[in-house]
Amino acid sequence: MNMLETLQNLLNDSGFVSFFADGGWKNLVMIAVSCLLLYLGIKKQFEPLLLVGIAFGCLLVNVSNFFVDGASSSNALYHPELWSAFLEEGGEYYHSYGHIMANGGLLDILYIGVKSGLYPSLIFLGIGAMTDFGPLLSSPKNLLLGAAAQMGVFLAFFGAVCLGFDGNQAASIGIIGGADGPTAIFLTSKLAPELLGPIAIAAYSYMALIPMIQPPLMKLLTTEKERKVKMEMTRQVSKTEKIIFPIVVALVVILLLPSTAPLIGCLMLGNLWRECGVTERLSDTVQNALMNIVTVFLGISVGATTVASSFLTLNTLKIVVLGLLAFCFSTVGGLLGGKVMYIVSGGKVNPLIGSAGVSAVPMAARVSQKVGQKANPSNFLLMHAMGPNVAGVIGSAIAAGFLLAVFK
Incomplete structure (x- = not known):
């Protein structure tokens, strides 16, 4: 030669x-x-x-x-x-x-690791170890705001069905409204793996754009008077309550929706390691080393699904639009729930904390704090907003479990 x-x-x-x-x-x-x-x-x-x-x-x-x-x-x-x-x-x-x-x-x-649900579940393990459920336990009514903020999930689901997606695909698109990337990846890998690339990119892109997407909606749906409301300090939560909470939630939610076991189970185990006081080394490992390792594998393997032949389609454009609508309607649902609490409480609840009911922790809570402080410089809503925010983590996992149980 x-x-x-x-x-x-x-x-x-x-x-x-x-x-x-x-x-x-x-x-x-x-x-x-x-x-x-x-x-x-x-x-x-x-x-x-x-x-x-x-x-x-x-x-x-x-x-x-x-x-x-x-x-x-x-x-x-x-x-x-x-x-x-x-x-x-x-x-x-x-x-x-x-x-x-x-x-x-x-x-x-x-x-x-994506298809088997391993990576998203391990991410939830780390999230649980990093999450303080104290603000939620001090004001349990915030669970309602976390539930209200899932409105976009189901509205986007029906919108996707109207645009020609089947039930599995529509459920996977709708979960973008939960503003929880690992949950979106977990559900989509089970129900519609062919859409994983565009759904994952849409979910994480909109999570990153929270500071741009939410404030206009917050100002549109609340009055200046409502945004100025200063909330009272919540009660101190005991260590016993924090230890019992993940055990009770795991028992109740998994018995109600067995399909949530991988996500809820790992979330609550991670939180129990954080709160029990005798497993600091394990808590530190899942918060840092394990979380970083899984993030490496999750990111690159999700990116692998963006093959040109399946990504460059009209469906991708539809997903991007529906994902944005899902996210916006979830924010709206949380804000409307906050306004209801404002009325019921006689003006003691600032409705801005409702927008933090989406699952993007702690970014959504910080946006509530920022918008509230613009209306009233002496306003400190961060800890109040963290209650709905962590409730949204649980809410998005439950919504995903419900959709998985219906369509799997």
Whole structure:
């Protein structure tokens, strides 16, 4: 073999020969999208811990897809056809993780943790260890605000059905309204894995945009008088209450909705490690080391699902719009619940805390604090808003469990 033939073979084995092949432009578009997401994550700091990983996973899978036509699909990092066979009921490889392990690429193997629900559940373990449920326990009525803020989940669900999505897909789109990325990933990986990429990107993008999306709605739906309301300090919660709470919630919620067991169980176990006082080392591990490791795998494997052929569709645009509506209506639901409490309490509850009923902890609570302080500089709503905020974490997991029980 002469030098010219060697160079020709090297070129043919590279991905560059597929740049101008049929469909090659789609991969180029997705590479541009991944670069945009990297810019938003790094420069604009939009949920960078996950968005940077998702963006780079998107970059890797679409770069590796050039090899499929140029040389061999064995060079690809992610193989959608393997997962199609995995999901084909009655097929030879239905739910065969062994087939994925034997024939998949790096990202296929990492994605197993998403498909099995492992990564989202471990994220909830860390969230539980980082969450103080004291503000919720000191004012249990805040559970109602967390429930009211799930309104967008179900309105977006019906909207998705009207736009032609099936029940499983509509449920996965609706959960974006819970403003909880791990929950959205968990539910979508079970019900509509083909939509995981756009749903995950929409969920985390809107979570990052909370400081821009929520304030206009808060000002639109509340009066200046309502925003100025100063709330009284809540009672101190005992250590015993904090220890009993995760045990009781796990028992009641899981018995009511067994499908919530992975999320609620891990959330409450993490919180019990935090509060019981004898497992500080475990609490520290799941808050830091384990949380960081899982975030690495979760981000890159979710990004792997943004294959050009499935991402560059009209459905992606519909998901982006429906996700925004879901998030807005969830904020509206929380605010309306807050206004009801304002009236019932005789003006003692600031309705702004209702917007924190979405699950984005603690960002949504900080937005409530910021808007309230603009109306009244002596107003301190942060701890009051944390009650609905942590209630939203539980509420979004329950909503996901309900949808999973109905459509699985």
